[in-house]
Amino acid sequence: MAGNGNSGRTGKPAIVHLVNGNPGRRKQAALQDEMNSPAVPVGAPPKPDWLTPLAGEEWDRVLPDLLTLGLISTLDMMALASYCEAVADYQMFSAQIAERNAAMQGRGDVQTFATGAKQISVWRQLRNDAEKRANQAGAQFGFSPMARRNLRVTAPPQGELFPNEQKDAALKYF
Template sequence: MAGNGNSGRPAKPASLHILQGNRSKKNFDELIEEIKSPAVPVAAPPMPDVLSDDAVAEWERLIPDLTALGLISTLDQMALATYCQAYADWLRYQRLIAQRNAQSTDDLGGDIQTFKTGAQQMHVLRQLANDAEKRANAAGAQFGFSPMARRNLKTAPAPQGELFPNEQRDAATRYFS
């Protein structure tokens, strides 16, 4: 059996084929077309109306950057909403923990919960905050919200710009034209 679509090395983006000299001899026009028109159009998905206020603020903060980088489409509503709500949950629990720590008099800062029997465990707010952090990190990795996740993203190449800045370009024009 030959394997499935996940077997082997991941496909190289068209921009890398061109930059590295197209050693695989793929059709140059097809590579250029792939760069110009991504498979999924870049557009902001509609924001769900069930998000909390902090999640809405995070959504509005991220959409312009994700759109500019070409990392968002209308198909990504669930993934982005999951990240934003997990982030909002994490913020809420962190605020509650800070409030509890400000009122706490013990050395542990309120992160340890002690029962009547003397048994101790991590406070439920800390457990909830840790869970929200894991959910936010997992959902955020899909959009490259960590250095390791960004390494694996396929993004459209940024425009290269001028080879020489203004005064160097002028000097190059004088001497080499």
């Protein structure tokens, strides 16, 4: 059925339009209104206590940038945790592959069976799976290289350089 609610590209957040230079030429006022009143408030989700130490490090690494860009909400805990765990698995499996290759003089990536058949090692298969999971989960936050290809990074908004007593007084009463 053509023209139903599921057809067409999925919508992008207003911040992504602005960071990309507004290629669709949407009205600036509409984009600013959407940014100032998002459907889901921007905020840091609580860090799950079940994350592995490596996943916790990845969480701490990416969360400030996601907050700065306004691409994360308190509802996004599971999506970010999935990404962080996949990255942690990738790092762990890469270490196992390096250790195995060192022990076997570089022949640790291929298993050879008694019949002479060869197969990629289980560690390499697990690492490849972790890479796919990390890429899929990271794509939800714009972590893929294709999402960044046309990205024009702008400086984050700067705070007040000098004290502004009039503004502080006005904010106290409103």
